[in-house]
Amino acid sequence: MMEWAVKQGLLEDDNLRQQAARGHYGFLISRCYPNAEYELLQAIANYFIWFFLCDDLFIDRVESVTSETLRNLTSVIDVLDFDSARPEPVYGELAWLDICRRFRRLLDAEHFERFAQGMRLWASSAGLQILHHLRAESIGMREYRTIRRHTGGMDPCTSLQDVANHGPIDASEFHDYDIQKLRHYANNVVCWSNDVHSLIVEAYQPGQFRNMVTIRAAEGFTLQESMDYVAACVEAEIARFVELSNAILPHANTRVAGMIAGLQDSMRGYQDWVEQDTLRYAPEFIMNDADDRGRIVLPSRTREIVGESKS
Numbered sequence: 001m002m003e004w005a006v007k008q009g010l011l012e013d014d015n016l017r018q019q020a021a022r023g024h025y026g027f028l029i030s031r032c033y034p035n036a037e038y039e040l041l042q043a044i045a046n047y048f049i050w051f052f053l054c055d056d057l058f059i060d061r062v063e064s065v066t067s068e069t070l071r072n073l074t075s076v077i078d079v080l081d082f083d084s085a086r087p088e089p090v091y092g093e094l095a096w097l098d099i100c101r102r103f104r105r106l107l108d109a110e111h112f113e114r115f116a117q118g119m120r121l122w123a124s125s126a127g128l129q130i131l132h133h134l135r136a137e138s139i140g141m142r143e144y145r146t147i148r149r150h151t152g153g154m155d156p157c158t159s160l161q162d163v164a165n166h167g168p169i170d171a172s173e174f175h176d177y178d179i180q181k182l183r184h185y186a187n188n189v190v191c192w193s194n195d196v197h198s199l200i201v202e203a204y205q206p207g208q209f210r211n212m213v214t215i216r217a218a219e220g221f222t223l224q225e226s227m228d229y230v231a232a233c234v235e236a237e238i239a240r241f242v243e244l245s246n247a248i249l250p251h252a253n254t255r256v257a258g259m260i261a262g263l264q265d266s267m268r269g270y271q272d273w274v275e276q277d278t279l280r281y282a283p284e285f286i287m288n289d290a291d292d293r294g295r296i297v298l299p300s301r302t303r304e305i306v307g308e309s310k311s
Contacts, residue, residue: 161262
């Protein structure tokens with residue numbers, strides 16, 4: 001994963017390379033997809049490191065809006081739509097193209113489009129998140145949860161959980177309302193938990209600094225009361241997930257059961273990664289890691305690839 005990221009020119013900045021190493025994203029992938037075949041696991045690993053880097057450098061840890069914001073986000077959508085990069089690619093664009101082509105090869109068209117739709121929603125909802133942070137005052141909790149559900153990046157991740165376990169479920173099963181509710185519950189558990197885990201880092205981020213905890217605190221509650229509120233919301237989502245999955249599993253086929261098990265892996269895997277593996281949210285690195293302004297450059301490897309394509 002790290003070797004691939006270096007080869008793709010994602011880690012030419014020393015600070016980015018150190019941040020990526022401290023993230024220990026390999027542990028996150030292995031915890032969330034313990035049953036995935038090696039080739040799929042490798043593709044997911046490359047996607048994860050790309051996503052964390054681009055999420056930080058396009059949205060969270062830079063100014064809310066820069067001269068490159070729209071080019072960066074639309075490049076993600078264009079690669080999905082056209083299976084090609086632009087003549088002058090932005091940071092991470094060629095790496096993203098490589099990831100998408102790997103997934104196209106490993107997944108059938110239906111399953112790739114599930115993943116792709118999650119990424120289109122991520123790039124699109126990033127615009128809503130940016131609008132939120134351009135406001136002097138925060139939006140309400142309900143509106144925030146809507147945006148967070150898609151900016152968290154969980155949609156594409158959970159769309160792979162059937163393939164990573166007992167095999168792909170068909171379209172009617174995947175889009176069944178109960179399965180979609182389970183995906184929403186798992187999504188909320190991870191994203192809302194992350195709002196607590198990343199609270200201190202986000203307080204220093206120039207681009208994205210509002211979350212469930214700060215919105216609750218703005219309503220007149222203390223910081224501790226706000227964190228307790230979010231924790232209670234997470235516990236309630238877990239309870240809803242357990243209740244619904246217990247109702248589905250007795251009648252589920254093996255592949256649907258695998259999907260549900262994968263969603264459980266996503267929730268538990270994220271929590272264990274935060275508690276045992278990663279230094280992404282460690283207090284000692286906050287002042288260095290929270291601000292990535294000025295760290296995007298056109299990597300030398302990107303220049304080489306573009307030069308080769310023109311010759």
